[in-house]
């Protein structure tokens with residue numbers, strides 16, 4: 001199946017493909033916004049997503065220089081206020097000083113573009129670069145799960161491949177890059193994931209292979225996942241005849257947190273303007 005020539009791959013779309021090829025097809029090729037609930041109770045889940053968006057905005061403004069006292073006045077909600085307090089008291093330490101909040105990088109790969117929007121990139125020119133991702137997960141994921149995420153693989157890979165513009169024009173070495181997940185609910189337990197040239201090569205082969213595989217599929221060739229647990233938290237479950245009711249958010253593991261990413265998904269129209 002030929003993808004549209006301007007189709008852009010992101011960590012969300014490739015993660016969807018890996019988790020369930022049918023979900024990728026429905027969401028990105030058919031463009032279906034199926035209206036089912038993702039999780040119950042609906043209001044509580046929606047509130048959690050909104051709080052996550054607000055937390056990202058607060059940190060973004062803080063990184064841009066808005067005083068913390070001023071921002072603290074905007075955190076009336078108890079959950080948001082706690083996350084914000086955790087960030088102020090136990091936020092990431094020892095970061096390089098040059099900060100690029102919400103940077104977007106993009107590169108050609110496999111005949112398409114691969115794009116990513118980063119929460120924050122901190123640069124010590126010529127020495128090291130730290131990718132920061134803020135997470136409002138209810139449960140702290142394990143290191144191995146994080147390391148295997150498409151977000152981890154794509155963000156580090158893309159920074160090495162397309163990040164020279166953040167490093168005064170010098171190409172970045174893989175070994176200069178680290179990715180840190182900072183968890184608003186677990187501020188004392190961030191996860192740092194270093195990078196190296198072997199992993200960079202492996203990521204390039206893997207990502208190029210995934211894109212080629214998707215390109216080679218016919219429309220009916222996007223199978224439903226065999227892992228039916230994923231369907232419990234998927235908006236397309238009634239369309240796929242994989243159940244009607246949403247599962248409870250309290251019972252969810254990482255699979256529910258994943259879709260939180262969609263709320264911070266790329267505004268792809270912006271990418272062309274700030275593409276590196």
Ligand code: SF4
Nearest residue numbers: 020224231234237240
């Ligand atoms: S309901 Fe299940 S099979 Fe259908 S798109 Fe979602 S995860 Fe895939």
